[in-house]
Amino acid sequence: MLTSLCLGLFLGTTGFASLAVDSADSVSWITNYSNGLEEARKTNKPVLLIFSAEWCGPCHAMEREVLYDPQVVPLLKKFVCLNIDIDRDEFTAARYHTDSVPRVLILDPSANVLSDRLGYQFKPEMIRLLSAIPGDFGPIAVTNARLKEDSDDFPAWMSVAQFYAQLGVMDLSIKYVKGALKTAEGKSHGPSRENALNKLGLHSLKMQSLKDARKAFEQCLAEFGRDGKQCDLTMLGLITVLASDGKVKEAEKLLADLRTRFPESPAVERAAKNIQEAGAAR
Numbered sequence: 147m148l149t150s151l152c153l154g155l156f157l158g159t160t161g162f163a164s165l166a167v168d169s170a171d172s173v174s175w176i177t178n179y180s181n182g183l184e185e186a187r188k189t190n191k192p193v194l195l196i197f198s199a200e201w202c203g204p205c206h207a208m209e210r211e212v213l214y215d216p217q218v219v220p221l222l223k224k225f226v227c228l229n230i231d232i233d234r235d236e237f238t239a240a241r242y243h244t245d246s247v248p249r250v251l252i253l254d255p256s257a258n259v260l261s262d263r264l265g266y267q268f269k270p271e272m273i274r275l276l277s278a279i280p281g282d283f284g285p286i287a288v289t290n291a292r293l294k295e296d297s298d299d300f301p302a303w304m305s306v307a308q309f310y311a312q313l314g315v316m317d318l319s320i321k322y323v324k325g326a327l328k329t330a331e332g333k334s335h336g337p338s339r340e341n342a343l344n345k346l347g348l349h350s351l352k353m354q355s356l357k358d359a360r361k362a363f364e365q366c367l368a369e370f371g372r373d374g375k376q377c378d379l380t381m382l383g384l385i386t387v388l389a390s391d392g393k394v395k396e397a398e399k400l401l402a403d404l405r406t407r408f409p410e411s412p413a414v415e416r417a418a419k420n421i422q423e424a425g426a427a428r
Contacts, residue, residue, distance in 0.1 A: 221277060297329075340366060340380075343366035351383065356390060381407075
């Protein structure tokens with residue numbers, strides 16, 4: 147529950163109109179999911195969605211100790227703040243498979259999940275989380291509008307993919323890279339396709355999806371080979387995947403090939419270091 151503790155005890159309420167250090171710096175909370183998402187779409191703001199319950203002690207504690215903090219309140223104003231009591235709104239709780247609270251989610255205006263954290267969030271964690279999310283999704287809204295008008299817009303797909311990659315939301319970034327690869331430009335045998343395949347491999351690697359990363363890099367090498375403008379980077383990616391997957395001999399063999407083909411490329415030194423680090427981690 148995200149009302150003040152005394153209100154929760156005496157009035158039995160589960161939502162609140164505003165959270166503030168003083169009346170000049172208040173944050174309004176919405177307790178209806180649909181209304182919150184509609185407000186996010188109108189304002190292009192991200193959504194801070196907190197699931198709570200009246201019986202939840204850590205929810206009360208997080209409200210008092212974190213959400214009222216003078217350093218946190220200004221950050222909350224970047225968001226559409228949504229408070230859902232799982233006992234009063236079982237439908238929304240089920241939508242997100244929520245049966246444990248507190249749970250803190252960050253959504254973009256289209257309700258894509260950018261961050262999902264379960265349990266009490268300490269002040270430093272909350273500050274880092276809220277600070278990392280941009281308060282204006284307007285630029286990406288414009289790009290998404292372009293995609294609705296023309297789903298064959300390769301640059302638009304890649305622009306959205308880059309936006310989410312910079313936020314560290316690799317699964318969403320991968321979704322848009324795959325969309326780019328389905329466009330006419332993405333299917334053509336050219337730099338755009340090569341770049342998209344490398345992005346797909348890189349982002350899959352960052353998610354530790356080694357099988358998917360290897361598939362993307364190997365596909366890129368198969369299609370572009372020595373003629374690829376990013377061939378050294380593709381080989382670096384594949385070497386990193388092989389080393390991370392314990393296939394050190396394969397990685398070292400490919401590194402020798404990389405060194406022969408591109409002796410001046412920074413990818414050579416980086417690949418050798420990745421092999422060494424992967425071995426040390428095992």
